[in-house]
Every structure is written in structure tokens, then in C-alpha cells.
Amino acid sequence: MEFTADIGLEVHVQLKTKSKMFTRAPYHYGAEPNTLTDPVVLALPGVLPVMNKEAVRKTVLLGLLCKCKIAERCKWDRKNYFYPDSPKNYQLSQYDQPICEGGEVEIEMLGASRNVMGEHRMVQLTRIHLEEDVGKLTHFANDSLVDYNRAGAPLCEIVTEPDMHNADEVFAFLTALRNNIVAAGLSDCDMEKGQMRCDANISVRPKGQETLGTKVELKNMNTISGVRNAVAYEIKRQIHAVTSGEAIHQQTRRWDPVSQVTTKMRDKEESHDYRYFPEPDLMPVSIGAQQLKVLAKELPELPFDRQRRFMETLDLPYTLTSVLCPDKELADFFEEALADTGGKVAPKAVANLIANDLLRELSGGEEEGRLPLSACKLAPAHIADLTVLVEDGVITKQIAQTIFTEMYATGKMPSTLVEEKGLQAHSDxxxxxxxxxxxxxxxxxxxxxxxxxxxxxxxxxxxxxxxxxxxxxxxxxxxxxxxxxxxxx
Amino acid sequence: MPSEKIDIDYVARLARIDLTEEEKVTFAEQLGNILAYVDKLNQVDVSGVEPMAHAFALENVLDDDEPGPALTVKDALRNAPAQRDNQIVVPKVVEDA
Incomplete structure (x- = not known):
């Protein structure tokens, strides 16, 4: 029997702000434990929450980026539960009036090969709401330690419809979402730093059946590849269970990245009763049409839109755009370099130098762990200068390679290096x-x-x-x- | 009379409190009275009345994203019954919220 899998995601993204969601205690990644708290974070008696304007602004931008309907007015609610990660015994969240509803994210599926653009489609979102993060627990053999640095940090929860059907689509969705959010400067989305986290709801049904199967929630996936592996495994596990005559129970399962399997955490019967109720200490937030117009102007060109523009108006091949465009910093660098050539050089020559030579140097020949652009001594003007020298016939392509290595190491301008070393092409x-x-x-x-x-x-x-x-x-x-x-x- | 019978065991479990059999009887009756009292509100016709979020008609109470002071670790942990490595020690918990 053939099966269809249905996957919906809940993605948490930490917004890039300097202070917390409902108090001005500082927040940043990597601080010593319990150095980023204040009486509000620790829920000491008598404290009151005050909302972070920047977090609201960034959430609205995120909503606009995902083409959501932005609520004219929304409120916050208390989600009640006892767990040591929350000093208040409730989390401030949004229950029935999220800031953003609906929306979609464009994804690119795998192409026939690396050089071929895959099919594009939209993944539908249900909602995006704004809440506060909780503290971090570290478990030991006999006890657990709590660090409240992260508690109260602004956190967006992005909920998708069960609109993905295999692990590759989930991977494509998370990659596209991350690229969009990073491009807009809303979050750094580093999963290993917990700035982006993902839970997946997965079910399977016989192909052709209308109603969705019983869903299982997957947790503890710490990288985008980890999510792909976990989802792929869980789909196989469910299909195997169903074909062996077992029933799928509604439960929460945990991905174990070491043994690469999912294990049961709890059944649905043990699930929580959060007793949501409106937070009486926070006033509602209203977002006017005028404000939305102003914010819409701040949105960046989305990576896929930029890629289409590069291919259509600059005549760049897919392979080059697929390297440049997902990374806004890199694509900006390319466009600046191209502008610096003053139209003298074909865009492809400029793009090649960045996508091949520059990235090769930045990655040190390894697939993972590429250095950021900011770590190198080159500015777009270096690339522009070098391509113009080749275009004008001042130096040969062979010499250009030598100069590239040299300028990468020293940060000297190509023209200067050509003068210093007498590398002008033979014209005599x-x-x-x-x-x-x-x-x-x-x-x-x-x-x-x-x-x-x-x-x-x-x-x-x-x-x-x-x-x-x-x-x-x-x-x-x-x-x-x-x-x-x-x-x- | 209360509109619904209260499940005192469930409420006690949610609140993480242990109740004796006598307490269960007492609290079930008291909570039932509270529900009955609040239930009176349901008799009021509120059709056409816009729900309000707060007694004050204020909205958009927002603060600029300027970080203020943080507590020292020592102050932050002052109320913790047990601590280690500048963190609060709690009984081992594996359940995820």
C-alpha cells in the first residue's frame, strides 16, 4: 500500500532584540548563567510586564515577509504550567488572537541535479504569534540545573498547515524560512544557539484517503539536517507500524541524534491543560494600516525574488545564483562589486569570482564551517578592480588567480599589486x-x-x-x- | 447551584497540591459556590457589547528596546534553596513542557 505523509511544523524563532520581551533586562547569546535576569524575569512579587516595542515591530515585519494577515488588534494570554524553566508558572503567549494569521513561504524542492533549479511552491502558514522564551535546563544524573538567561527573551512561534509531505520539503521550508528571516535582519536563526527551534507534527494515511492520520509530535531536533533525518525516520516508522497492523497513538516523541531514532516521551492522555486566560497586566496592541505601510517599505527583497532577478536581468546561470542569493550578505557583496565595475564587466565574471574563488578561500576547502564575509579583508571594490583589470586586458586570467590569492591574504587592491609586482600582461x-x-x-x-x-x-x-x-x-x-x-x- | 460539578481531584492535580478527603469536600463546596456566583454573569444579555480586555481603555503600552540593569548572579539566586555552578538546582525533570 502507498502512503501519504502530512507534516506540519511549529518553528520558534528568537527575535534579535537587545532586551527581553516584557522587561528591559538585557538579552544576548552566550552570557554566563543567570546574569541576564531581573525581578520581572524571576517573577518576584509585585512586578509588572511591559512590552518590547522592537519585538512587536519585528514580528509584524515577519508577518509581512510571510504575507500573513496582520491583526488590527491582538492581546496576550497566560499559558499555565508548572515546570522549572518558567519562574512564573505561566508563559506569556498569544492564544486566540495572534499578531499574524495565514501566510505562506516559498520553497524550492530538490532539482534533478545540483545545476538544475527545482520546482517552487508555497507552504501555507496557520499563524505567527509572539511570546516569551523560557529558561534553559541542563539535566544531570540526579538533578537538573536552571539558567534563566533565556527566560523572557522575545520568541516568535510560526505554525504551518500540515502542508509538507516528505523530509526534503521540510528541509526546504526551514532553509527558505531561515534565509528570509536572516535577510530581513529579524533573527540570526542559528539552530545550534537555539535561535531557531523546530517541532514537527507527523502523520501518515493510505494514499487517496481524505482524512489525516493520527499525528505524532516530534521534538529535540537541533539542526535543519537533524529535522530532515528525524522526519524521514518517523515517516518510515509510522508506515511500518501501520502496515504491521499496529495503531499509531497520539503521542510526543523525542529525536535522538546519536542513535538516529525517535523514542516516546509521553502519550496524549498525559498532555497538559494550560488553562489559558487573558493577561490582565498587558494592554492589547493595535497595528494600524498606516504603520503597516511604513513597515512594508523596510522589507528586503526576498532571496528567491532576488534569484529570479539575477537570472532574468543579469543573465546569471542558476548555479551561481543558488550560491549567491540564499545569503543576503553575499548577494549584496556581489551587487556592490558589480556596480563598482561601472558596467564594464559581465555580471557572470564578477559572480564567478565571488561564488568560486572567494568562497573557496572563505571555506578553506571544506564543505562546512565557511567563514563569514566580514572575516576577510576584501571589499566589493577589490573584486570589481580585479575583473576590470582582466576585462581591459591589463592582466591575464592566469595572473588574476595569483593576484586573487595575494589580495585575499593582504587586502591590497589588485591595481596596486599589479604595479608592485610588474604583472601587467605582455603587450610588447x-x-x-x-x-x-x-x-x-x-x-x-x-x-x-x-x-x-x-x-x-x-x-x-x-x-x-x-x-x-x-x-x-x-x-x-x-x-x-x-x-x-x-x-x- | 453550580452550572457544573467541579472535579476537585483534577483541579488539585493541576495546582500540584495534596488535599485530604475532608479538604476535598470543603473546597469542592467552596469552589462550587464561586462557580455558581460567577454563573450569574451568564444571565446578563451581553449581545452587542464589545468584549473588553482591560478596565482601562489603553492600548499599545510599549517600551523602547533599551536594555536596563540585570541582577547580579548572587542576587538572582538569593531565593534558590539549592544552587551549583551559578545555577538553580531542581529535582531531575525530564518531562518537556
């Missing part, structure tokens, strides 16, 4: 001719030359290397060929 035909004659006179090339004279035009290619070497790489290979033909002809 007389000198090139004498070098060509000298190399051609070498007895070891006699055979190649006679083959050339017998009509094998390719035979002289073996002389190009030695000639190039004699010119210290400064000659244009085409010029060498012409000169050879002239000298030998």
Missing part, C-alpha cells in the same frame, strides 16, 4: 616574438613543430606552456598562439 609584441622564437628553437619541440607543419594544428599546444612560463604568465594565451602561427608559418 617584439619581446613576445623573441621569447616564442627562443622556445621554438629548443630541439625538444622539434617533433611538435614538424607535426604542426604537417597540418596538425593542435601539435603546437605543447609549446604554449613553456612560452607562458618564460613570460611569467603575463602573456595572453591567444596572443601566444597567434605569434606561434606567425613565427612558424
Amino acid at each position: 609584441d617584439g619581446e613576445l616574438e623573441s621569447i616564442v622564437r627562443e622556445v621554438a628553437a629548443d630541439p625538444k619541440h622539434e617533433k611538435a613543430i614538424s607535426q604542426f607543419k604537417d597540418g596538425n594544428t593542435k601539435a603546437i599546444n605543447s609549446l604554449i606552456g613553456p612560452i607562458m612560463k618564460a613570460t611569467q604568465g603575463k602573456a595572453d594565451p591567444r596572443k601566444i598562439q597567434d605569434m606561434l602561427a606567425k613565427v612558424l608559418g
